[in-house]
Amino acid sequence: MQLFYSEHITPQNNTYTFPKDESKHIVRVLRKKEGDVLHITDGKGNLFTTQITLASNYNCTVVILKTQTFLKHDYYLHIAIAPTKNNDRLEWFLEKATEIGIDEITPIICDHSERKKIKHERLAKIVQSAMKQSLQYHLPKLNEAISLKEFINQTRYGNLYIAHCEDGKDKVAFRSKIQPQQKQTVLIGPEGDFSLSEIKTALQKNYQPIGLGNTRLRTETAGIVACHTVALLQ
Secondary structure, eight states: OOEEEOSSOOTTOSEEEOOHHHHHIIIIISOOOTTOEEEEEOSBSEEEEEEEEEOOSSOOEEEEEEEEEOOOOSSEEEEEEOOOSSHHHHHHHHHHHHHHOOSEEEEEEOTTOSOOOOOHHHHHHHHHHHHHHTTOSBOOEEOOOEEHHHHHHSOOOSEEEEEOOSOOTTOEEGGGTOOTTOEEEEEEOOTTOOOHHHHHHHHHTTOEEEEOOSSOOOHHHHHHHHHHHHHHTO
16 A cells, blocks of 8 residues: 555545645656545544545645544654764664654754754655655654753653663663553763763653663664664563
């Protein structure tokens, strides 16, 4: 099944018209024609089975034949991760985390961050593409980049964790802390790790120190390990 995405399609309307760029892609590139069936998700758990009624390069229109609603997985995972120096690595993380199962992602700017700015629109498209490719109907929320200080000062609920490389007797394996059907927020630092002051501040805000294995991981790898650990232990 080929899956399309639109945040504007709704169960309340029985027709939907794609914007010009996607209409052109559907009709000219994919060679879809009137009568063909398309599957569309709104990223909110709904899957629309539709049929093309107008195959135009400028406004491909479909009629909704059936709507199905799918429940989300029964946990909530929010990973706040520092953008990597090589932007391809952050994009890889977003793609794979979406495929595995993640609910929310926040890029965080830290003391040791080598990349301070990201292209939010490009990253959002990668998340959308990964959702469609993996045939999921819930689009992860991708937040704008903010500073770590601002992030940890915001009120958060559920279990709070910080994965860092510093030794400490209080740091435990992440897998031993996971409980099914819980809300988890995990902080993943930059290539140079969190600074000591950042770790101290996070601990004061009730973030629990965790380890993600016996080896030192790249930022994007640490994010994937955290994501997979939560998904696997549900």
